[in-house]
Amino acid sequence: MMTINIDGREIGPEQPPYIIAELSANHNGSIDTALKIIEEAKRAGADAIKLQTYRPDTITLNSDLPDFQITDGLWKGRTLYELYEWAHTPWEWHRTLFERARKLGISIFSSPFDTTAVDLLEDLGAPAYKIASFEAVDLPLIEYVARTGKPMIISTGMADCDEIQEAVDAARGAGCQQLAILQCVSGYPAPSEDYNLRTIPDMMGRFGLVTGLSDHTLDNTTAIASVALGANLIEKHFTLDRNGGGPDDSFSLEPTELTALCRDTKVAWRALGKVDYGRKSSEQGNVKFRRSLYFVKDMKEGDVITEDSVKSVRPGYGAAPKNLMNLIGVKLSRSVRKNTPVLQSDISG
Template identity: 70%
Template sequence: MTPTKARVGINIDGRSIGPGCPPYIIAELSANHNGDLNTALLLVDKAVDAGADAIKIQTYTADTITLPSDEPEFQITSGLWAGRTLHDLYEWAHTPWDWHQALFDHARARGITMFSSPFDATAVDFLDDLGVPAFKIASFEAIDLPLIRYVASKGKPMIISTGMADQDEIAEAIAAARGAGCKDLVVLHCVSGYPAPPADYNLATMTDMAARFDVLTGLSDHTIDNTTAIASVALGGVIIEKHLTLDRTGGGPDDSFSLEPGDLMALCRDARTTWEAVGRIDYGRRSSERENVKFRRSLYFTQDVNIGETITPDMVRSVRPGYGLAPKHLDEVIGSITTQAIHKHTAVRRDMFAAPDTTSSASEGNKT
């Protein structure tokens, strides 16, 4: 399979993302502002302090995402938001559009990238006018191919989350993005449970998705700790997205399955440590091992040996430290002739011995 540009890597707001780059950590603000702009601005600060690469918001209104209906199919009857209608939930959870400029300005001032998930074409245009460096397609919108095509037409990097999408739907979403001109794409494996149990994640799917669709992959993680997200880095994930809150017990729509600032800081640290540990294929000696060569075995002379002597088994042993020839060369050493005088307890080197001169012995035999 020939890698596309996306598999080689993408760039968002000057930050390279892909193979050979540390994982890109996105703090999802989502509804965790709980209706307070000052809380939203403080969450930006907390994302910066934790070491996140980006903070993401969501751009919709209740009326752009659903209908104000009380019909049964619009009622939420289980889970965190049971008892509300869809319209009630999104009226409660949305980030007011008149906050966006203040949020983007604050993010720029703090030196962190901000972008958003649009949920309809009006949100796409609004965000594009704000100069967002990238767009995110939320999991439940992964089947909205017209929306994906419209976002792709803006010519900016895209991240598509795949919660609830099956293999065919993921293929359709990727094809829609690429067909509409998206050159820089990352697809996030996701489970749309709030919270989601780690066992539901089946992270092997992420590596299969990367190979099957020839895309960079990452993880949108709704588990309540960092274990799953960190494991995704070891499987090649280049992006991690986690929700951020000031207080998990705050009572907001997404608080209960979000990370608090200290947890996000730990995620940023541990994900990057994992990336460093995965590293590259390397069978050579590591810098941390160099001083330990004295604990390896090698060949050493056990006694003084004169120049021109035949080396016998009692003259050489395999011992620690490891500064001499490896023990596998013992058969070459035994029976060879020393080329110099050797002091006992000296490491065996190749320049200290030579093979016996069998040619001269054969000539002497022919004369008799």
């Protein structure tokens, strides 16, 4: 089966969904808030907390030309540089955040946006890397990450099938042995109908990789539904307060919602189970409410069973009703009492 392993946690179809809480910009400039988010992610049951590692100068240019202006959406009115100056997680925080996560026992890794970010994360001993959707076309970055030998998760928002294949080939070609991809819609927030979750099993068949969902919808419905279609990883943005005013707060989960996501995706995964037409453990006590054949009169050994001597009723401890016509005309091999089940041992031959 397709699996990867992050920090000793196996991820794949035979394991519960791996839940990644995306801290992103939801610290809103406060390291104390960032530390609290890590604590709440652990309390909610997430498997990992994820950062984004960039500075404004490593992700864009300081320009106010039209190409760099954001003219609609959540961040309208800012330049790219202004947005990333506002949203970035200072590099000097990273060690403290990594140490806190490790102390709490929750995995921590990041999305690097250039090679210097990868170098920083390698110094911190990051156990895995996530390639953000908009960087899925940055094949040199993917190759640089692959050469670390760590597991890599590539988000595919905005990438077409050929671009996903190019990213996968770049990762594999540079030595990545543990690779996963995420179905993603790079809208903030994204409507659930844009997700086309039936793409997930197609991706699994097409690319042969551990596959999951990077979910930017406003609730957990899409993420839970994705588990039924085979998603092995779920990534959701996470904040302490959706009304906090930060760049990503408005489309992030709050602590009670992340707790529900961690719980409900596991319930959905367990419900998938296996192909099984047999009687389930929860049904064993309900045989009483199933129909079967019962004698409705006292009869002696050698008497012939007639239509008026047996009846299909509840409970289900006797012969199956489908056998009724086969029993008519058969002699009893022993005496039977009224209101007792028809058993094989009652019948001659």
